[in-house]
Amino acid sequence: xxxxxxxxxxxxxxxxxxxxxxxxxxxxxxxxxxxxxxxxxxxxxxxxxxxxxxxxxxxxxxxxxxxxxxxxxxxxxxxxxxxxxxxxxxxxxxxxxxxxxxxxxxxxxxxxxxxxxxxxxxxxxxxxxxxxxxxxxxxxxxxxxxxxxxxxxxxxxxxxxxxxxxxxxxxxxxxxxxxxxxxxxxxxxxxxxxxxxxxxxxxxxxxxxxxxxxxxxxxxxxxxxxxxxxxxxxxxxxxxxxxxxxxxxxxxxxxxxxxxxxxxxxxxxxxxxxxxxxxxxxxxxxxxxxxxxxxxxxxxxxxxxxxxxxxxxxxxxxxxxxxxxxxxxxxxxxxxxxxxxxxxxxxxxxxxxxxxxxxxxxxxxxxxxxxxxxxxxxxxxxxxxxxxxxxxxxxxxx
Amino acid sequence: xxxxxxxxxxxxxxxxxxxxxxxxxxxxxxxxxxxxxxxxxxxxxxxxxxxxxxxxxxxxxxxxxxxxxxxxxxxxxxxxxxxxxxxxxxxxxxxxxxxxxxxxxxxxxxxxxxxxxxxxxxxxxxxxxxxxxxxxxxxxxxxxxxxxxxxxxxxxxxxxxxxxxxxxxxxxxxxxxxxxxxxxxxxxxxxxxxxxxxxxxxxxxxxxxxxxxxxxxxxxxxxxxxxxxxxxxxxxxxxxxxxxxxxxxxxxxxxxxxxxxxxxxxxxxxxxxxxxxxxxxxxxxxxxxxxxxxxxxxxxxxxxxxxxxxxxxxxxxxxxxxxxxxxxxxxxxx
Numbered sequence: 001x002x003x004x005x006x007x008x009x010x011x012x013x014x015x016x017x018x019x020x021x022x023x024x025x026x027x028x029x030x031x032x033x034x035x036x037x038x039x040x041x042x043x044x045x046x047x048x049x050x051x052x053x054x055x056x057x058x059x060x061x062x063x064x065x066x067x068x069x070x071x072x073x074x075x076x077x078x079x080x081x082x083x084x085x086x087x088x089x090x091x092x093x094x095x096x097x098x099x100x101x102x103x104x105x106x107x108x109x110x111x112x113x114x115x116x117x118x119x120x121x122x123x124x125x126x127x128x129x130x131x132x133x134x135x136x137x138x139x140x141x142x143x144x145x146x147x148x149x150x151x152x153x154x155x156x157x158x159x160x161x162x163x164x165x166x167x168x169x170x171x172x173x174x175x176x177x178x179x180x181x182x183x184x185x186x187x188x189x190x191x192x193x194x195x196x197x198x199x200x201x202x203x204x205x206x207x208x209x210x211x212x213x214x215x216x217x218x219x220x221x222x223x224x225x226x227x228x229x230x231x232x233x234x235x236x237x238x239x240x241x242x243x244x245x246x247x248x249x250x251x252x253x254x255x256x257x258x259x260x261x262x263x264x265x266x267x268x269x270x271x272x273x274x275x276x277x278x279x280x281x282x283x284x285x286x287x288x289x290x291x292x293x294x295x296x297x298x299x300x301x302x303x304x305x306x307x308x309x310x311x312x313x314x315x316x317x318x319x320x321x322x323x324x325x326x327x328x329x330x331x332x333x334x335x336x337x338x339x340x341x342x343x344x345x346x347x348x349x350x351x352x353x354x355x356x357x358x359x360x361x362x363x364x365x366x367x368x369x370x371x372x373x374x375x376x377x378x379x380x381x382x383x384x385x386x387x388x389x390x391x392x393x394x395x396x397x398x
Numbered sequence: 399x400x401x402x403x404x405x406x407x408x409x410x411x412x413x414x415x416x417x418x419x420x421x422x423x424x425x426x427x428x429x430x431x432x433x434x435x436x437x438x439x440x441x442x443x444x445x446x447x448x449x450x451x452x453x454x455x456x457x458x459x460x461x462x463x464x465x466x467x468x469x470x471x472x473x474x475x476x477x478x479x480x481x482x483x484x485x486x487x488x489x490x491x492x493x494x495x496x497x498x499x500x501x502x503x504x505x506x507x508x509x510x511x512x513x514x515x516x517x518x519x520x521x522x523x524x525x526x527x528x529x530x531x532x533x534x535x536x537x538x539x540x541x542x543x544x545x546x547x548x549x550x551x552x553x554x555x556x557x558x559x560x561x562x563x564x565x566x567x568x569x570x571x572x573x574x575x576x577x578x579x580x581x582x583x584x585x586x587x588x589x590x591x592x593x594x595x596x597x598x599x600x601x602x603x604x605x606x607x608x609x610x611x612x613x614x615x616x617x618x619x620x621x622x623x624x625x626x627x628x629x630x631x632x633x634x635x636x637x638x639x640x641x642x643x644x645x646x647x648x649x650x651x652x653x654x655x656x657x658x659x660x661x662x663x664x665x666x667x668x669x670x671x672x673x674x675x676x677x678x679x680x681x682x683x684x685x686x687x688x689x690x691x692x693x694x695x696x697x698x699x700x701x702x703x704x705x706x707x708x709x710x711x712x713x714x715x716x717x718x719x720x721x722x723x724x725x726x727x728x729x730x731x732x
């Protein structure tokens with residue numbers, strides 16, 4: 001009998017604020033976090049983004065680090081991972097044997113891109129402090145150091161599905177008996193690289209994004225971090241802790257259609273959802289709420305809608321994209337939306353899909369206001385460049 | 399849990415891609431880092447596709463394709479890739495455009511190709527493989543993360559996993575890395591190594607008996623880790639026929655010195671970074687070299703750093719560390 005996978009804590013930082021409390025109250029009051037950039041110094045001054053309005057120096061102070069050369073991605077990650085470990089009540093002794101799986105796509109580029117610009121402009125830079133955090137593994141090492149984690153470290157970079165895959169891997173490792181306690185999630189800071197990248201692809205909405213609206217114009221880029229503490233039953237009982245919810249299913253598939261675009265019929269999304277349902281062993285009609293990937297791009301929302309229709313047929317459950325609250329936080333999105341899925345279970349509400357007016361002609365419209373309802377099972381979708389598609393299923397155990 | 403390498407292919411700064419010329423005709427580098435010796439891609443990649451691929455993608459697709467052909471597996475159960483810096487050339491290119499164009503009108507091509515998962519994504523696209531697709535980016539453990547995932551998949555019931563480790567170098571990145579002084583006194587390099595990992599093998603398959611990874615330790619703590627590893631695998635030091643270490647020359651590096659001194663005097667030591675140079679996923683090549691050593695029952699003279707070999711090769715150990723921060727020990731057997 002494989003071990004069940006329980007969630008005993010979570011933490012989050014997003015444009016909605018630092019911590020679960022501020023994120024939940026923003027979700028409940030339908031207050032989005034999209035604004036113009038103030039921390040990121042970009043020529044795209046009017047481009048709406050989901051930015052946390054706290055500068056790096058203040059973030060460093062909040063996590064108790066004096067090192068000014070630590071990347072924003074690592075700082076956001078430390079804040080979220082600490083909150084998760086705190087909520088779960090992990091002792092220093094437990095932490096030292098806990099694994100960390102981090103997902104990031106930007107890594108420490110928020111700093112290295114500035115140093116690289118200085119180099120191009122012929123300025124002197126301190127190479128070590130400027131570039132040591134460029135690679136994705138750096139933020140994982142920094143989060144592990146900050147929490148005194150001595151266990152297994154993994155870093156995953158599968159674009160916008162990265163942190164959904166970290167949660168999936170935590171589940172796989174616990175089920176296999178390889179780990180008994182894992183902190184899994186992801187972190188990505190806003191950067192010139194990604195903002196200009198998505199802008200060059202012409203998939204940024206110059207106003208607030210409108211996921212699943214027939215007139216949607218694109219996504220708003222966001223930043224943030226979220227981590228979950230996942231444990232085996234034995235680990236929970238061993239330390240006398242209780243679980244918040246259960247991770248019952250996960251699925252990963254590749255769309256194998258195009259490097260950046262999704263197939264019109266959402267082949268990868270369909271496969272990921274089906275695999276997750278199969279692992280969970282629950283029929284599709286048991287899913288009460290879907291936290292959709294729903295970026296707000298023409299391509300994603302159409303493709304995802306087709307895949308949802310294919311899986312759920314005429315019984316499409318309540319669904320919404322919360323990206324109009326946070327922006328698309330790339331590698332952090334899967335974990336941020338996993339936290340929103342857990343909040344939906346704990347508070348028995350579906351969160352609204354903001355800025356929605358006119359439905360597409362594929363599936364019923366999303367939930368557009370805070371909707372109290374029975375939520376036993378939540379499906380959370382995350383899809384990314386490279387055809388990477390992942391779905392997670394969380395269950396209420398109260 | 400044991401898994402088997404049933405096929406492997408490598409592109410490195412030496413002749414490793416052509417099995418007939420494996421480590422023949424030793425190359426010296428006339429640039430400040432070791433540049434991969436790339437094959438004529440038109441024989442292994444559709445030229446129409448190759449034109450749009452960066453070097454890291456071409457190296458990965460060529461070695462990945464070779465592994466698929468050699469193993470006779472056209473649809474693996476998963477594609478798993480480890481890369482330290484990912485598609486760094488396209489990252490550099492797009493960043494430069496942002497700077498020169500002052501965030502103006504930019505072509506998305508380099509951005510599209512710059513994400514770390516482009517390698518695994520391109521392989522899935524070419525093979526039309528909808529199965530699990532993962533990319534690990536964990537510094538000196540990027541390949542080891544990918545390998546442990548492949549091992550877990552075999553445990554979960556998968557049959558065949560296409561596994562790779564790849565990184566590319568550019569003059570500019572080399573310059574930055576040299577100035578960061580993080581090369582452990584080994585020139586930087588690049589390469590791509592792919593493997594078919596299977597739950598069972600035949601008489602030519604090399605068994606990966608066990609892999610252990612650990613983070614920062616002091617050189618004198620290493621031996622306890624080695625002893626634990628050997629004990630777990632019920633191995634006596636005298637049973638080990640050769641060591642494959644992350645060295646490019648005889649070195650004062652305390653980790654490697656301690657490691658070698660734990661084994662019999664005169665045990666053959668092959669330095670795999672003589673072939674690859676230093677990079678985050680260079681250790682992937684240690685497995686390719688290990689497979690060739692065991693299959694061909696020889697230690698390639700250009701890699702031999704100390705000791706000598708007589709008799710047969712059955713059991714070899716791989717040990718590598720990246721900057722004292724990422725350590726890995728593996729046990730291969732034939």
